[in-house]
Amino acid sequence: MFKKLEDIFSLPELRKRIVFTVLMLIVYRIGTHVPTPGIDSDALAQFFARQSGNMLGFFDMFTGGALSRLTVFGLGIMPYISASIIMELLSVVVPHLSELKKQGTEGRNKITKYTRYGTVLICAIQALGISIGLESMTSPVGSPIVMFPGWGFRFVTTITLTAGTIFLMWLGEKITEKGLSNGISLIIFTGIVAAMPTAVINTFRVLKTGELQIITVVVVIIIALAVTAGIVYMEIASRRLPIQYVRKGGLGGRQSVGNSYLPLKLNTANVIPIIFAASIMSFPSMLSSFSQSSVLGKIGYYFSPSSVLYYVLYVVLIVFFTYFYTSIIFNPKDIADNIQKSGGVIPGKRPGEATAQFIDYTLSRLTFIGAIYLSAVAILPQLIINNFNVPFYFGGTSLLIVIGVGMDVMNKVESHLITHNYDGFLKKGRIKGRGYV
Template sequence: MAATPNEAPLAGLGNLGKIPELRKRILFTLGMLIVYRIGAHVPTPGIDPQALATFFEQQQGSLLGMFNMFSGGALSRLTVFALGIMPYISASIIIQLMTAVFPKLEAIKKEGEAGRRKITQYTRYGTIVLALFQGFGIAYGLESMKAGGLNVVIEPGMEFRLMTVLTLTAGTAFLMWVGEQITDRGIGNGISLIIFSGIVANLPVALFNTLQLARTGDLAPLLVLFLIAMAIVVTAFIIFMERAQRRITIQYAKRQVSGRRMVGGESSHLPLKVNTAGVIPPIFASSIILFPVTIANFMPWEGFKEFAAMFSPGQLGYMVFYSAAILFFCFFYTAIVFNPEETADNLRKYGGFIPGIRPGKRTSDYLDKILSRLTLVGAIYVTAVCLLPEILIAQYNVPFYFGGTSMLIVVGVTMDTTAQIQSFLISRQYEGLMKKAKIKGR
């Protein structure tokens, strides 16, 4: 296992202005994210904002506070985007699990572009159903809540519940559309960028508050320096692990084509990343925990609230369940994106083989063995990064704004988006060279 060499990942970004299509894609992405941030400040009718703010101040450090951070503060203001994109992620998890279980869905998935559109449509339907259910749970729970002696809901009743459910569901549906538009017409993965923008939205305020605490003496200057140094070290470690890969040598046999002409005989590498699943496992794991616990937090019954408290950050139940979910999704998502049998068949089809390994099933078993070991290392790394800051916060009251999950998502999405921009630049440069070559040939 080795990290890939630094090949100037930002090289060529200074030429963005010279490529109209890329500039258009970036501006479109920024425009969609601005729309999202504006909507995150449009409140839902019928809520007392002061009482709601007081309630969420009491929820700092809980899973509800974590959900609020993922939504960019929209939940604490109960805006139209209060549910964020989490129902879509939950629906995606359910559909992918059902695809692995039900042969009919698996057959639809293998139908190419048409099958992908059907799976996407099923995911959209699932998102609406989950958003309706989650929105009703939040609306029902808010009616019984008080904070600072004030009712959170000004006029409880069926009218408020219906209005809240429709508003929150429409907001989630719109965010789902925004994410798909960014993916298709912008740059980067739209859903990941929405989560990314929600996390970093409050970063300037958090930095200001940290510096204010240091200035007033509530935080020791050495502790602030320690936090900055640790953030830099963790970021560097995440970048190293995200770029780390195992390169398997592939040798191509010589073959004769067009009479006496010989082709092949060269060697290349098959790169297998240590963390093939990227930031998907912590996002999926967070969604799995947040969905039922958010509903439980808003329910008026004490039994639900005790259940939610068991899965609050820093609690043993949270750490065990979260770790297990990350490990599961690391292996599950890796199995979806990389098929050893299909890769082995493609190598044999094009005359490629791994030195010392027979083509066919032996190659498939070898790739599966290597990938399983790499995925285990990657899963341990992701779990450690996500849980270490949580342990420091819970046990030693270290004031991190970015938890491990948030930092992993921010760094991972930044790297993926930068890589897509660079790939776009390289493809355009290649097309330009081909056009010049044709002109010279004529």
């Protein structure tokens, strides 16, 4: 292990990326403790203590606890994710955006600019709604959460929370550019991991008071280990399509020169669909939690784990985004064209359109299994909380994100090591899928 660490930090480029990523994540964690002006922190903490097991607690998990403290990063990175979802959907139906996606780097830069504008708008709406809602709320003992209500507080809160999310968006882009892995995913990963010590402390506290039985903790740990093993297996599972490369022989015949494989992951979309779906599902519930409106309260109920409709909508969204995101990042026709140009062929399939159709057919079946897997992982947290009364928001969603991002970071580090002729974390080099379907 120490030899591996020595190898990692002996590469200047990799060392710079690791140090940069760690420093940026430290900045993020510092920001989650900088409070928004005009808030009674104690009263707010007491209010959130009653929300730990519902969708508000789920949203707080994605912000790394910043929402429960209403810090400058209180909205987290979710508004940016929501804006990205909207832009991806619009790019399918709006011709102008579709053309921009085909223009390469220049077109992507314009779409990124529109996404940023959308993020600002979503942040402003959410922040204003939260500030208005907090003014009418009190702690369980009756203490007001907002010390000086009014438009002054609303304006400052809206500006503060919006600026915080914009800074997080910039931070995530810089980590993606100069650090390890996807910056947005790493920010969410860091927030979830940072909440784990508090969850452990709360568990021991309620065990000591008798509110939680030891058998419940044992069952939750067993479930967590089983889910972890299942996630790891499913994340590395893939279908390998054989590819045969050929060339013309000396007498005009065709001679085989080698075989290769096209790996199709079972879960091509990774954690993105579940994050997209969660951002949509948590928004109405969050607004209803900060509002006294009976209409919003009713809407919030249908978007909470107490409603059967919640589970139905959640699964539908996950399945939709799994197929949608997979279709964006993986184009069977382009893959078939690349195989044909490189002199390859899938045995039994004609080059070109027939190969593309076969890849698309295979990918569609794998995506269906992946969507069901993601749906099962997503609804597990609510089932655990509802049946075992866990004192913190725990379940498959957080585990999926932590494991998925962790494996992605390991893959990036291994790529750098192997590129510079070092062994990876494993003796055989890169992490390989071992579950073939």
